[in-house]
Amino acid sequence: MSAEPKRHRFDTLSLHAGSRPDPATGARATPIYQSTSFVFPDTDYAAALFNMERAGHVYSRLSNPTCAVLEERLAALEGGIGAIATASGQAALHLAIVTLMSAGAHMVASRSLYGGSHNLLDYTLPRFGIETTFVDPRDLSAWRAAITPKTRLLFGETLGNPGLEVLDIPRVAALAHEHGLPLLIDSTFTTPWLMRPFEHGADLVVHSATKFLSGHGTVIGGLLVDSGKFDWNADGVREKFPTLTAPYEGFHDMVFAEESTTAGFLLRARREGIRDFGACMAPMTAFHILQGIETLPIRMARHVENARAIVAFLREHPFVASVGYPELPDHPDHALAAQLLPRGAGAVFSFNLRGTREQGRRFIEALRLFSHLANVGDAKSLVIHPASTTHFRMSNEDLQRAGITEGTIRLSIGLEDPADLFEDLSRALYAASKA
């Protein structure tokens, strides 16, 4: 019999990756190391820690034992080499960008992004000299045409927000690599249980762990994960990324891509981005996210099962004009979803009411189980009106391009009994139809 590689599977890694029973107390749950700093045994050890001659924790802005467990766990689940926990998903996105580029650089991004990400790229980063060209995520020729000599990164979401465009990661990644560029993917809506972008060619992944990863609507946090696949030192590439391939005066002339063949990006992100921008995660937050990830496989399966039931229910309802969900045969990305998301297309989707803006307002206010708030990925079902909330800063033209109308309602399907969700939606749809 041939030898079999020793490896652990996804559900096991969800529970165990990165953690060990606490050596001091035997505690089985990962302790919350609520400490700003960590004692050095002697001065030489301290100096060695500061200079990356030894591994360990110095100060919780740079790293923390509870956060480190979370970082390893998500890297294991994504099939990456490591991760950095950040204060929010936005902080993770910002950290990825500023680790790679400086003023004068350019990136190409899907135009169907979370509103907060759109704000960062379209309004805020240009103030610091980083420009973004937004493209239709389905139009590969538009991605290609937008790449310039100054481009340093391509960026999109696994599922566009809120239209659920399925990003063709294999093709966009191939295009990026053809130009010596990395592809960054926001995988918040899908989590590694539904899709592992690195297996399809992505190089970096960011998550808002606030959503399905933590899963209970209790914490704000983000994660930046490195695949370790992108060769920053390749011919034709190294000149584009001096932050990784040239000596860094801010750390004893360290050349990060030489210090580590695989983890140069992560080293720079921690040794500069987390150190100087400081958007680190609190250990209590990491603990909550770890608790969430322990049940991620079970929760995601139920989220998807409930979402499919609600999608089917809404499609048959006379007051619903349309439902956008990639598993539906009439969704433009139906075939791509079957290829990239065989376990399901998530639990966040939008639908359009037949009726006026006022009837939309009445629908939301008539719901009792669905909570009207700005979040997704909670164990509890959620609802929001994107045009007036998450995407309110976008122009009408941009809204239309992103597939959002005034009647668009976004749902995040939770873990309730679907029969109770049917009742809640039925009542609200009836109320809206009579408004």
Next chain:
Amino acid sequence: MRFDVRGHPVYAYTGSRAFASDRPTLLFVHGAANDHQVFALQSRYFAWHGMNAVALDLPGHGRSGGQALTSVEAIADWLRYVLDALSAQRANIVGHSLGSLAALECAARYPERMQKLSLLGPSAPMPVSDDLLAAAARNDHVAYELINGWSFSAEGLLGGNRLPGVWMLGNAMRLMERTREGVLSADLVACNVYANGLAAAASVRCPTLVVVGERDIMAPPRNAKALIAALPAVETVSLPRTGHSMMTERPDEVLDALRGFLR
């Protein structure tokens, strides 16, 4: 740093420090399908503590040019050429796995060039399983999976890295995946056919440190016993709950063993 050895470019990580002729030199020699990265912490420590730390990429590996050398004896000779290229009359050598065999053979062949020898995860002989040899010969990814699955202790396979935020298994896998086709096979064959380990050990004249991982499956500690017995002046450190990837699993313990020995 970059230099040429017999017409081929060589890369060595030096901890961002310039090579200085008035400092003692310490070569680090990695194992199969690895590069200097596996010694990043330990080599950086010595680079900032008074030594010329030179963590090599072997020929055909990492950023070094040329073809992978196909025997332990050839790597041993290449190490002497490296010392010549660096104008280092004598040096200390730290080798891991395949690198430990090459360091051992180099110490036996060129005793006048050797100050102290450190062997991490050695065994003599170092037999490689038929399944692994076959997978490597056909450049099958399963070869990397087998090696990494056997290179960490049971607890190490689930993480708990001392280096914050780095998933050890994934990082080790990705490093191997960068190896050029045929290199892993050449490295494993070199390990498998090397038969001079015990004779070489008996002719080593310099002090030697042997570090073994108690849970090492790739190079089990029992396979190092005869080697340790054959070395004339040897110190042994046994690391509990540690696999073959000891520099990653126990970076401080490996460093402290080297510090104590090289002091």
